Amino acid sequence: MGMFKKIFGGLKKTASIITEGIASIFTGKELNDEFYEDLEAILLQTDMGYNAVEQVINDIKLQAKKQGIKTEEELKSILAQSISNLLSTGDKEPFVSPTKEYPTIIMIVGVNGVGKTTSIGKLSAYYKAQGKSVLIAAADTFRAAASEQLEQWTQRAGVRLVKHTEGADPASVVFDALESAKAKKDEIIIIDTAGRLHNKAHLMEELKKIDRVVARNHPDAIYKKLIVLDATTGQNALNQVEIFNQAVNLDGVILTKLDGTAKGGVAIAIKQRFDIPVRFAGVGEQIDDLMPFNSDDFAKSIVGINA
Secondary structure: OOHHHHHHHHOHHHHHHHHHHHHHHOOOOOOOHHHHHHHHHHHHOOOOOHHHHHHHHHHHHHHHHHHOOOOHHHHHHHHHHHHHHHHOOOOOOOOOOOOOOOOEEEEEEOOOOOOHHHHHHHHHHHHHHOOOOEEEEEOOOOOOOHHHHHHHHHHHHOOEEEOOOOOOOHHHHHHHHHHHHHHHOOOEEEEEOOOOOOOHHHHHHHHHHHHHHHHHHOOOOEEEEEEEEEHHHOOHHHHHHHHHHHHHOOOEEEEEOHHHOOOOOHHHHHHHHHOOOEEEEEOOOOOOOEEEOOHHHHHHHHOOOOO
């Protein structure tokens, strides 16, 4: 299955709200204030967020007037373009170093239960499929089963794992992983971290310590920090972004479980509020169901344009 078809299929629940909603309010007559109020209510149901919806509605009003919109398909087309413009970051290949001299280091953060371990496994498989040598650092030493789960994924993906015993210092795991990666010349290093928010202050200090270890040992590496979010939580995901962003200055989002939610609009809310883009999207349970995020594909899919 092609990437567009996967994302289109994964966003069916969200898209049905928008497509069915537009069909119910579009009469082919003048797009008046009542129409735009109804469209606003429809978009808000996808957890796109009020500010993002306002921005999109204002853009649609402008484009609809310029282009003289007559059909539902024309309306969906400008809606998709508006959403894509809001989301877009250029959608280049995420984080691959142009040279083997320096690795790409990706720290993964997020609360427990959002699919963090699964996402790390899928991410490692994604890079391995590109011919990259991958090492995972099991720096979630708080949760007993974390390293065991990662080990299962590394075996499936055929990548290396550095782990310590339960309760070990997470930063020491990362240090050892970086040293191992230098020796083996690994190109991609993915760092798992603890996701317990009930002890938020301590967790954030751990993340900052890992930050410092990476900066000291690999100052020239491409170093990115991604948060894993469960799309089914909708607007609650914004609170998680805010907390982790304060600690480590996030570079992007891995949005999981898009195939199980009607709240896919949260990707737009996050980008509008924090200017943090979605970098990868999870649209299924298979190891290859995590894919680089493409704003055009996402926008078309979320409004039901099957291109």
